Amino acid sequence: MFFHIVLERNMQLHPRHFGRDLRDKLVAKLMKDVEGTCSGRHGFIVAITGIESVGKGLIRDGTGFVTFPVKYNCVVFRPFKGEILEAVVTMVNKMGFFAEAGPVQIFVSNHLIPDDMEFQSGDMPNYTTSDGSVKIQKDSEVRLKIIGTRVDATEIFCIGTIKDDFLGVISDPGATS
Amino acid sequence: MSLAAEHSSSSDDIAASLDAVLDTASDASTDPDEVIEEEEESYVGDEGYYDSDPERPKRRKVELSKGLTNLQRSLSQGEPVDLSGGSSPKKIMCPHPGVYAGMCVKCGQKVDEETGVPFGYIHKNLRLADDEVARLRDRDLKNLLRHRKLYLVLDLDHTLLNSSQLADITVEEGYLHDKRDALPDTLKSSLFRFDWMHMMTKLRPFVHTFLKEASNLLEMYIYTMGERPYALAMAKLLDPGDIYFNSRIIAQGDCTIRHQKGLDVVLGQESAVLILDDTEAVWGKHRENLILMERYHFFASSCKHFGFNCKSLSELRSDESETDGQLATVLKVLQRVHSLFFDEGSKDNLEDRDVRQVLKTIRKEVLRDCKIVFTRVFPTNFPAEHHHLWKMAEQLGATCSTELDASVTHVVSMDAGTDKSRWAVQEKKFLVHPRWIEASNYLWQKQSEENFPVTQAKSK
Numbered sequence: 223m224f225f226h227i228v229l230e231r232n233m234q235l236h237p238r239h240f241g242r243d244l245r246d247k248l249v250a251k252l253m254k255d256v257e258g259t260c261s262g263r264h265g266f267i268v269a270i271t272g273i274e275s276v277g278k279g280l281i282r283d284g285t286g287f288v289t290f291p292v293k294y295n296c297v298v299f300r301p302f303k304g305e306i307l308e309a310v311v312t313m314v315n316k317m318g319f320f321a322e323a324g325p326v327q328i329f330v331s332n333h334l335i336p337d338d339m340e341f342q343s344g345d346m347p348n349y350t351t352s353d354g355s356v357k358i359q360k361d362s363e364v365r366l367k368i369i370g371t372r373v374d375a376t377e378i379f380c381i382g383t384i385k386d387d388f389l390g391v392i393s394d395p396g397a398t399s
Numbered sequence: 400m401s402l403a404a405e406h407s408s409s410s411d412d413i414a415a416s417l418d419a420v421l422d423t424a425s426d427a428s429t430d431p432d433e434v435i436e437e438e439e440e441s442y443v444g445d446e447g448y449y450d451s452d453p454e455r456p457k458r459r460k461v462e463l464s465k466g467l468t469n470l471q472r473s474l475s476q477g478e479p480v481d482l483s484g485g486s487s488p489k490k491i492m493c494p495h496p497g498v499y500a501g502m503c504v505k506c507g508q509k510v511d512e513e514t515g516v517p518f519g520y521i522h523k524n525l526r527l528a529d530d531e532v533a534r535l536r537d538r539d540l541k542n543l544l545r546h547r548k549l550y551l552v553l554d555l556d557h558t559l560l561n562s563s564q565l566a567d568i569t570v571e572e573g574y575l576h577d578k579r580d581a582l583p584d585t586l587k588s589s590l591f592r593f594d595w596m597h598m599m600t601k602l603r604p605f606v607h608t609f610l611k612e613a614s615n616l617l618e619m620y621i622y623t624m625g626e627r628p629y630a631l632a633m634a635k636l637l638d639p640g641d642i643y644f645n646s647r648i649i650a651q652g653d654c655t656i657r658h659q660k661g662l663d664v665v666l667g668q669e670s671a672v673l674i675l676d677d678t679e680a681v682w683g684k685h686r687e688n689l690i691l692m693e694r695y696h697f698f699a700s701s702c703k704h705f706g707f708n709c710k711s712l713s714e715l716r717s718d719e720s721e722t723d724g725q726l727a728t729v730l731k732v733l734q735r736v737h738s739l740f741f742d743e744g745s746k747d748n749l750e751d752r753d754v755r756q757v758l759k760t761i762r763k764e765v766l767r768d769c770k771i772v773f774t775r776v777f778p779t780n781f782p783a784e785h786h787h788l789w790k791m792a793e794q795l796g797a798t799c800s801t802e803l804d805a806s807v808t809h810v811v812s813m814d815a816g817t818d819k820s821r822w823a824v825q826e827k828k829f830l831v832h833p834r835w836i837e838a839s840n841y842l843w844q845k846q847s848e849e850n851f852p853v854t855q856a857k858s859k
Contacts, residue, residue, distance in 0.1 A: 370507025379500035
């Protein structure tokens with residue numbers, strides 16, 4: 223789920239950046255440091271939308287660097303257990319399939335794929351129902367439910383399921399509508 | 400049924416659980432037990448919502464499984480089904496079939512132990528428990544047998560291609576550095592240069608046809624002792640459309656035992672896997688599945704590495720024959736194994752057949768009806784039966800003996816001057832060099848004895 227929250231960070235700035243453009247340089251450094259990172263608490267920081275406030279700078283003894291506490295608004299993405307997401311399938315193999323929803327990689331094991339879907343190997347490995355009506359292959363869109371998440375420094379990993387009602391394929395890349 | 404009574408309580412449970420999960424912004428890694436319990440309650444509660452519409456078959460299946468778990472719970476707890484306190488037995492029962500990024504793939508719980516087999520070549524965070532691997536192998540075997548396919552594990556270096564560091568290219572091989580247009584036609588499509596890896600690669604002749612034909616009969620894996628980036632680059636050369644190997648490229652980092660290749664990371668039953676490799680030593684436990692290939696030495700550095708002092712194929716400006724070379728021969732063998740395995744006339748179940756038996760049978764036909772005596776081949780005082788040539792000849796279907804008699808058909812010797820060698824010439828038996836046995840082994844066919852004469856050894 224996406225959230226728009228206020229986060230705070232202490233930014234250290236080298237004295238060479240002091241001058242007229244101090245604030246802009248601070249904001250640029252903040253964006254470079256923070257956008258694209260993950261934290262366990264907030265999830266994946268997608269984009270900074272604005273700066274709420276920049277506090278008074280504190281000069282560090284001995285080095286000359288100045289620390290500014292910066293409060294900024296940003297859009298974060300954090301998946302939750304039990305959340306329902308739409309994702310695009312990236313890889314299908316006999317153990318299940320991998321799907322991506324933005325920065326999140328989700329693995330759906332074949333234990334959590336409905337029993338009537340069988341794995342078919344071949345040029346385009348896929349999971350198909352016995353009557354061939356529903357097919358999951360690379361670039362299909364699926365709706366899935368998250369049952370576990372793990373966050374590390376740059377990536378978020380999730381386990382998902384499509385074994386519940388209303389979950390499964392939304393659109394088939396090769397299907398005639 | 401108790402399900403109706405749970406309807407009202409389950410909606411409150413969901414709201415409460417969502418609140419609890421969203422409020423824990425202060426701590427992402429909430430107590431897994433707590434969250435699992437709530438999730439499981441809401442999970443089960445969701446299904447309880449819709450029992451008013453029994454038409455959908457999917458939901459009926461879900462209700463059935465829920466009924467079963469309820470039964471399990473009441474059996475284990477000895478009391479009527481109670482949602483609020485009943486989640487712990489369900490947790491214990493999850494067998495954690497696989498672990499992805501530290502979480503069980505079935506229940507989502509954190510799993511810290513390092514049990515099972517890591518499948519790093521599929522995804523760097525994936526591990527599977529042994530039971531799960533066995534289950535997957537079984538299922539996949541049934542699937543493949545239905546499509547009449549077996550498994551093939553291919554080695555890269557000296558089997559399908561030959562690579563050399565750019566620094567090791569000799570002066571005589573300098574013409575390989577020429578621009579693409581200046582190269583002879585045969586090399587244009589099979590010689591490739593990788594500046595970022597500082598190496599050059601030559602594909603073995605016939606390799607593209609081999610892969611195309613083999614893919615109709617076998618599901619293929621690449622298993623190399625090289626590093627992963629190298630393996631992926633070579634796979635792109637051999638399989639530009641990514642149809643033959645898909646996500647089945649195993650590199651050095653994926654081996655579970657150092658310097659040994661194993662079929663434990665291959666998701667196929669051992670009774671249906673064939674291996675194509677030039678080195679026997681790395682396949683300690685799986686020699687019976689192995690089809691040994693003759694090494695492909697194109698570059699001079701490769702010849703030198705194995706201690707051969709002759710000129711390499713590149714220096715001689717020639718190449719292995721396309722239609723008659725090792726790959727073509729091996730393809731015929733594979734086709735033969737495949738047709739024998741899927742033989743309609745056989746009475747066994749497909750699942751009970753073993754490809755290793757088929758290989759043994761085919762091997763025994765090569766030197767059938769030959770009786771061999773060795774002379775001046777083994778070191779003195781060496782027990783003859785343990786020598787690899789003796790064993791190789793027996794595997795190829797010949798009978799070996801240490802004594803001469805009328806039934807002997809071949810005398811294998813390194814020296815034409817010994818008693819036994821002279822006896823062979825006298826009795827008009829075949830006198831051959833040990834290379835004859837090895838060539839028959841590599842080419843899966845009894846070789847013509849005239850091509851392997853024995854010379855008189857130089858007298859000291």
